[in-house]
Amino acid sequence: MRLSRYFLPVLKENPAEAQIVSHRLMLRAGMIKQQAAGIYSWLPLGYRVLRRIEQIVHEEQQRAGHIPLLMPTLQPADLWRESGRYDDYGQEMLRIKDRHDRDMLYGPTNEEMITDIFRSHVNSYKDLPLTLYHIQWKFRDEVRPRFGVMRGREFLMKDGYNFDLTREDALHAYNRHMVSYLRTYERMGLTAIPMRAASGPIGGDNTHEFLVLASTGESEVFYDAKVPELKLGDRQVNYDDRDEVAKICAEFTSAYARTDETHDEAVFNQIPEDRRRVGRGIEVGQIFYFGTKYSEAMGATVVTPDGSRVPVEMGSHGIGVSRLLGAIIEASHDDKGIIWPEGVTPFHAGIVNLKQGDVSTDSACEAIYGALKARGLDPLYDDRDERAGAKFATMDLIGLPWRITVGPRGIANNMVELTCRRTGEAEEMSPEAAVARVAAIYEGV
Numbered sequence: 001m002r003l004s005r006y007f008l009p010v011l012k013e014n015p016a017e018a019q020i021v022s023h024r025l026m027l028r029a030g031m032i033k034q035q036a037a038g039i040y041s042w043l044p045l046g047y048r049v050l051r052r053i054e055q056i057v058h059e060e061q062q063r064a065g066h067i068p069l070l071m072p073t074l075q076p077a078d079l080w081r082e083s084g085r086y087d088d089y090g091q092e093m094l095r096i097k098d099r100h101d102r103d104m105l106y107g108p109t110n111e112e113m114i115t116d117i118f119r120s121h122v123n124s125y126k127d128l129p130l131t132l133y134h135i136q137w138k139f140r141d142e143v144r145p146r147f148g149v150m151r152g153r154e155f156l157m158k159d160g161y162n163f164d165l166t167r168e169d170a171l172h173a174y175n176r177h178m179v180s181y182l183r184t185y186e187r188m189g190l191t192a193i194p195m196r197a198a199s200g201p202i203g204g205d206n207t208h209e210f211l212v213l214a215s216t217g218e219s220e221v222f223y224d225a226k227v228p229e230l231k232l233g234d235r236q237v238n239y240d241d242r243d244e245v246a247k248i249c250a251e252f253t254s255a256y257a258r259t260d261e262t263h264d265e266a267v268f269n270q271i272p273e274d275r276r277r278v279g280r281g282i283e284v285g286q287i288f289y290f291g292t293k294y295s296e297a298m299g300a301t302v303v304t305p306d307g308s309r310v311p312v313e314m315g316s317h318g319i320g321v322s323r324l325l326g327a328i329i330e331a332s333h334d335d336k337g338i339i340w341p342e343g344v345t346p347f348h349a350g351i352v353n354l355k356q357g358d359v360s361t362d363s364a365c366e367a368i369y370g371a372l373k374a375r376g377l378d379p380l381y382d383d384r385d386e387r388a389g390a391k392f393a394t395m396d397l398i399g400l401p402w403r404i405t406v407g408p409r410g411i412a413n414n415m416v417e418l419t420c421r422r423t424g425e426a427e428e429m430s431p432e433a434a435v436a437r438v439a440a441i442y443e444g445v
């Protein structure tokens with residue numbers, strides 16, 4: 001993409017309404033625009049990151065054997081009357097009437113609808129196990145929408161639902177989600193800690209939240225210092241192997257890590273004092289096992305091997321896709337702007353032309369731009385007629401991890417500069433070497 005033809009409405013001034021750094025930077029970098037309290041347009045740069053996050057979520061869900069589908073945002077109230085949640089959900093639910101005066105709602109979650117799909121089409125244990133998921137907009141009429149996309153009213157969620165014959169099978173699905181989430185967040189450059197949590201309106205007695213440590217997080221968290229050091233890394237996981245999956249879950253959950261809802265001071269105090277940590281966290285996902293809560297209420301049953309009929313065992317699992325943009329920025333920025341992890345960056349590298357209109361500089365930039373594209377990468381070429389300082393400031397603000405700077409003096413010696421956004425380190429090399437280096441960096445990402 002050429003910046004002169006892109007739509008990147010960056011703001012010079014700090015927006016007064018933004019209380020936390022991720023919200024401020026998303027507005028300043030021209031990623032989002034507020035349209036109403038807690039409701040945002042995704043401008044091109046923000047939309048690119050959103051799509052990359054979605055892509056990682058899809059890949060990791062499908063690696064775990066989960067099947068994508070798409071349910072609507074609007075739902076009939078009658079489904080929710082069956083589960084009893086239409087009255088329970090209260091003011092957070094946006095209720096709508098259609099022209100025939102039928103009660104509808106904008107879905108805050110999809111347990112009822114997926115249970116309806118299941119009961120219409122699945123009849124036998126032979127069709128299990130089954131996990132269906134989608135990435136779809138949700139609406140929750142939050143009392144205090146704030147912090148930009150972190151606590152929106154309309155927000156994008158990946159929500160998945162498992163259907164199993166037995167409790168053990170359903171607990172395997174729960175564990176499988178936990179491990180696939182760990183990998184999902186790691187690919188986004190995040191450390192998200194699974195913490196025992198409370199289940200709220202979704203229900204069930206077994207639930208974990210995934211929290212990214214950040215001083216601006218909304219939840220208070222208590223944990224053993226060794227927990228954030230755990231990494232899945234490039235371990236290959238066989239998601240069908242129950243013992244292997246359960247072992248990884250045990251590894252990540254046996255040390256103390258809880259939110260204030262489940263915190264137990266006495267147990268916490270058993271951790272050696274120098275390892276006790278109290279902090280704040282951003283909830284980027286939550287998994288639930290709730291057994292037959294919905295299947296019993298809605299008559300979703302399957303025939304068992306001995307011919308009897310039982311309600312299907314279920315759980316649901318959510319990732320806050322749009323919230324993740326805020327969480328990543330909270331975890332990765334400096335005073336100049338965003339620092340995107342390679343896994344989610346909107347463009348792989350920026351090209352800064354220090355002297356637009358200079359024949360040799362322009363043609364070197366064009367060659368680098370073409371070579372990066374030929375390698376399957378997406379560069380952002382700042383080809384505007386602007387001062388170098390302004391170009392650097394924009395690149396730093398929008399946070400591309402790598403920048404190739406091209407000027408007439410360097411190019412006379414066939415040299416450009418490759419700069420790492422995170423460390424600020426810069427290295428001179430030929431344009432070909434810079435392209436090869438950037439391509440190599442993204443090979444394993």
Ligand code: P5A
Nearest residue numbers: 109151152155159283284285286316317318320323
């Ligand atoms: C699990 C999937 C559920 O709704 N039903 C389907 C279950 N869980 S949850 O914890 O309530 O939500 C899942 C994740 O969605 C994000 N989230 C939000 N993101 C932005 N703005 C909001 N107002 C908001 N509310 C929830 C969180 O990341 C949460 O973990």
